[in-house]
Amino acid sequence: MYGLSFSTSQISRITDKILVKVEEWKNRPLKACYPFVFLDATCFNVKSNGKIIKKAAYVIVGIDLEGQKDILSITIGEIESSKLWLKELDSLKFRGFQEIFIASVDGLPGFKDAINALYPETKV
Template identity: 30%
Template sequence: MSNNEIADQITSIYGFKVSPSVISNCIQTVQDEMRDWHERPLENNYPIIMIDGKVFKIKTEEGGRSKYVNKTLYVVVGINADGQKELIALYVSNTESATEW
C-alpha cells in the first residue's frame, strides 16, 4: 500500500485525517527501531531455541500490475536457563524451508 492509501484507510476506519508524510515518518521510525532491535547483542544463552514460520499472501506491484506472493514470517524464540521465553528474532523470507532457518 502506498502512504496515500494507508492515510485513506486510517480516515475510513477511524474518522480522522493523517497526512502521507506522517505515515512515511511512522514507517521510517518503525524501520529504524526494528533495525536497532535486530542488531542488538543477545544478553542470554539459550539452551532451547524454537523457530516457526507462518506463510502470508502479500500484495505486490510489478510492472504496474498487482499480484499476490507468498512470504514467510519467521519467529525465533529462545528459552533461557530460568525457563523464560524471549523473542530473539523476526524475519521475512520468500520461502518456508529448513534452509531458511
C-alpha cells in the same frame, strides 16, 4: 476506527522512526545460551506488483536460563526452506547466541540438519 487521520507525510515520518528502532532490535546482542528454542514459520499471501506471492514470517523464540521468553528474531522471507533457516540461525550466532539445548521445530525437510550445522549438540 478511532477517529484519527494522518497525512501521507505523517505516516512516512512515523514509519521512518519505527524502522530505525526495528533495525536496532533486529541487530541487538543476544545471550550466549537459550536452552529451549522454538523455530517456526507462518506462510501467507502478499500482493506484490499486482500479483499474489507467498511469503513466510520466520519466528525464533528462546527461553533463557532464568525461564524468560525472548523473541530472538522475526524475519520476512521467501516460502519456508531449511536454507533460509540456516541463514537465520547464522545471524543469531553472529549476535552472540552460541548454545541451544533443545530446539522445537516442525517436520520441514532439512530443518534438523540446518540446526545441527551450527549447533551440533542441540537435540531437535
